[in-house]
Amino acid sequence: MEAEIxxxxxxxxxxxxxxxxxxxDHASKQYVAEESPESPLDEALATITALLISASGDFSVKNESDIRKLVEKFVAKLGSDGTNGEQRQMPFAPKRLDQSLQVSSQRNISSTLGLSGTGVDLEATNARKVESKVDKKKLEKAERKIRAKQEKKVMKNVEYEASRLLDQPDEAQSYEEFFxxxxxxQLGGDSASKSKDIKVDGIDVSISGKRILTDTNLTLAYGRRYGLVGQNGIGKSTLLRALSRREVSIPTHISILHVEQEITGDDTPALQAVLDADVWRKHLLAEQEKISKQLAGIEAERNGLADTSKDAVRLDHEREGLDTTLSDIHAKLSExxxxxxxxxxxxxxxxxxxxxxxxQFATRTFSGGWRMRLALARALFCEPDLLLLDEPxxxxxxxxxxxxxxxxxTYPSTVLVVxxxxxxxxxxxxxxxxxxSERLDYYRSSNFTSFYATKEERRKTAKREYENQMVQRAHLQAFIDKFRYNAAKSSEAQSRIKKLERMPVLTAPEAEYTVSFKFPDVEKLSPPIIQMSGVAFGYNPQTPLLANVDLDVQLDSRIGIVGPNGAGKTTVLKLLIGALTPTSGLISQHPRLRIGFFAQHHVDALDMSTSAxxxxxxxxPGKTDEExxxxxxxxGITGMTGLQKLELLSGGQKSRVAFACLSLTNPHILVLDEPSNHLDIExxxxxxxxxxxxxxxxxxxxxxxxxxxxxxxxLWVCDKGKVEKFPGDIKAYKKKISAQADAAGVAAAH
Known part of the structure; x- marks a missing residue:
């Protein structure tokens, strides 16, 4: 054939x-179903004929006819294959079973519930998915170039087929689909007996080309609560997202839920939104109702049939499979x-x-902060085997x-919290x-206080060992360099060379991570500095938020305001700085006072498209780049970080930039709304x-x-329209809250 071509x-x-x-040749060996109207060879004939015509560069009718005859001759030879022109068929062509088989009744197969009566072997589907690494923008550009070239040619019967990757829609899964x-x-007893400990060796995690973890091990014992700590920008949130999407190979019988984003608001009441969060409970209840109706229909059809009839046997078999599935559903709902x-x-x-x-309010009526609480409530309600919390x-x-x-x-499963x-x-x-350092170090049976002390001790020990080894290596190397070629000392030099080679190679310990903030000195002002007297405020005149607020702030004040969300804490701050006007009362300020305000949503004031x-x-303006x-x-914004676009910085780094900008105003009073958000511990x-x-x-x-x-x-407490000084510290306030919560719980139980 090649010679003829x-x-x-x-x-x-x-x-x-x-x-x-x-x-x-490949097309001739493809399986052909009996009812198929067209052989793969027919399609191949048209494709190859057009390809050869294009390759010849001669688009005359005569040449096209000669090439088509040549290809048809070869296709006829392949199609017959010594079987009088009969099409090849696979020796294991599919056959219809005499009776249906209820896979869900086979208890040794884990059932992934979809439609009732179906079964999926999860062990066979547990292989790690390999996602496409293709850059769609680059692919689209390449496809445009290829298509432009193809359009310049006069080709008959050939249509260029673009990459199918471009036809794949971007993932936009709903909460239920993702869950x-x-x-x-998994129904049945198999999943309950499997270990829910997580141990994955040699994992690598990266984002946007930056390596987060390299060949490290992830070990989470079931029922333990792990605090994930590390400096800003190290990749803690990235690791949580990788776990939540099973990009790290975690067994599928271990359920995972990640609280990361606020829920989308709609008309669903908050309570129902939490109930709907347990997607499988909702699905199981629907399946239970569906199967119950199917069983009732089978029972009605079965009545009046002889036990030995073919239809009766079929119905009994169907009922047996549905009974098994329903039993599994009841067991799961009970669990x-x-x-x-x-x-x-x-x-x-x-x-x-x-x-x-x-x-009972619709979720769309809540602000972003309250929707985040709803997301947290949904996760706690679902009670997954692995709960991932990012700065809750x-x-x-x-x-x-x-x-x-x-x-x-008292959470019964595993918790990993940043x-x-x-x-x-x-x-x-x-x-x-x-x-x-692209790895995970474990401190078992440690809360944060004991971890911090142990970490410092480990760092000091590693530094001491490294320095001692460097001294020892230098001493050995000096002897080797001095006597390597001395005949009398050559044996001793060789001995030291071997000793040096046997010494373990220690890496230099990390430099101690330190951060320092510094606010500028301020000139003294004579009191009073800021006074609020009998202040009242309400966004709606019919529903006042605050009433009779009296607050005095001096240059030596260190005041903390606490209270439930929505009580008006941020409103008090905005009244104090003049961003809001009170409906009644008086707010007085020193005429030369400068106030520095750190907003909870300070990122909104930064231009993400530029550098710090x-x-x-x-x-x-007015200073040099160096200043x-x-x-x-x-x-703490050092090196080249100050020259990077703000959008590339972590939340903690953006907060530091905001504080740096705040200090440039040289304030007398710092008014801070949630200043610790996003900052790491250091x-x-x-x-x-x-x-x-x-x-x-x-x-x-x-x-x-x-x-x-x-x-x-x-400490001042803002609650129920009042701002009052609390007679104690923050620990006493927490004890009071816990006592009130316990009392409310007892009252609700009765």
Whole structure:
């Protein structure tokens, strides 16, 4: 055939002729169903004929006819294959079974519930999925170039087929679709008997080309609560997202849920949204109702049939399979304690600050912060085998953090939480995982306080061992260099060479990670500085938010404001800085007073398209690049970080930029709304130290117990329209909240 093609088309590339023969031969061996109207050879004939015509460059009718005859001759030879022209068929062609087989009745196969009566062997589907690494933008560009070239040619019967990757829609899965894809439901007793410990060796995680983890091991013992800590930008959130999407190979019988984004608001009541979060419970209840109706229909059809009839046997077999599936569903619903679902969901919502009335509000009526709470409530309600929490305290007030801490202490499954709240980690974590240097270090049976002490001891020991070895190596090397070629000392030199080779190679310990904040000195002002007297405010005149607020801030004030979300804490701060006007009362300020305000959503004030240095030049002009970089360095933004686009920085790094900008205003009073959000533990320590050394006044709204305890000397509670001084510290306030919550729980139980 190849010789005939070359005779017909003398200048043809041998690769094209070989490809044509191989294509036709492959098509001749394809399976052909009996009812198929067209053989694969028919399609191959048209394709190869058009290809050879194009390769010849001669589009005359005569040449086209000669090439088509040549291809048809070869196809006829392949199609017959010595069987009188009969098409090849696979020896194992599919056959229809005499009777249906209920796979779900086979108890040795794990059933992933879809439609009733179907079964999937999860062990066979547990292989790691390989996702496409193709850059779609580059692929589209290449496809446009190829198509433009093809359009210049006059080709008959040939249509260029673009890459199918371009036709694949971008993933936009709903919550239910993602939940069911990540957490396949397994019925029967097999999944319950499997270990839920997680041990994955040699994992690599990267994002945007940056390596987060390299050949490290992930070990999570079932029932333990792990605190994941590490400096800002190290990749903790990236690791959680990789786990939640099973990009790290975690067995499918272990359910996973990640609280990362707020839920989408709609008309669903908050309580129902929490109940619907357990997708498999909802699906199982629907399947239970469906199968019950099917069984009732079978029973009605079965009545009146003789036991030995063919239809009766068929119906009995179907009923047996449905009974087995229904039994598995009942067992799973019982395991989920489905009958207690509504009361448990209501209890979780109440603990997170949702009153009985607010639990019936549509989810679209809640703000972003409250929707984040709903997302947390949904995760706690689902009670997955592995619960992933990313900075949960950022969206909660002190009462809700207290509830969450108490709730997690009795959580029956595994928890992996990223948090920079020392007090929260001390109360919740049973173990600490330290992420650094592209690896994970484990501190078992350690809360945060004991971890910190152990980590420092490990670092000092590693540094001491490294320095001692360097001294020893230098001593050996000096002897070797001096006597290597001395005949009398050559044996001793060789001995030292071998000793040097046997010594383990120690890597230099990491430099100690330190951050320092520094606020500028301020000139003294004579009191009064800021006074609020009988202040009242309401966004709606019919529903006042605050009434009779009296607050006095001086240069030596260290005031912390706490209270439930929505009580008006941020409103108090905005009234104080003049961003809001009170409906009644008086707010007076010193005429030369400068106030520095750190907003909870400070990122909104930054230009993400420019660098920190560029933003400062634009917003606070008058200094050189070097001066801006030096100023950023005082807040932990060092090296080239200040020249990177702000959108590339982590949340903690953006917070440091905001603090650096704040200090450029040279304020007398710092008014801070949730200043600890996104900061790592070292940065929070640095901020606490800087605030204590600051010569001006500090007024902050915060949920971080450690910062309130380290900085604030006065605690005020904002609740029920009042702002009143609390007679005690933050620990006493938490005890009071816990006691009130326990009393409310007892009252609800009765």
């Amino acid at each position: 070359q005779a017909q088309i003398p200048n043809i590339d041998p690769i094209i002729s070989q490809y044509s023969i191989g294509y036709l 069911m894809a990540v957490n396949p439901l 989920m304690e489905s009958d207690k679902a509504e009361s448990r969901a209501a209890s979780i919502l109440a603990g997170l600050g949702f009153s009985t009335e607010r639990q 305290s950022n969206m909660l007030d002190v009462p809700s953090i207290t509830f969450l801490s108490n709730y997690l202490q 948090s920079h709240d020392r007090a929260f980690l001390d109360e919740v974590a049973t173990d600490i995982i330290h992420q650094h 240095v560029g933003f400062m030049q634009k917003t606070y 801006y970089r030096r100023h950023l360095g005082a807040f 940065a929070m320590d640095a901020l606490s130290t800087a605030l204590n050394n600051f010569q001006g006044g500090v007024l902050m709204v915060s949920h971080d117990v450690t910062m309130l305890q380290n900085v604030c000397t006065s």
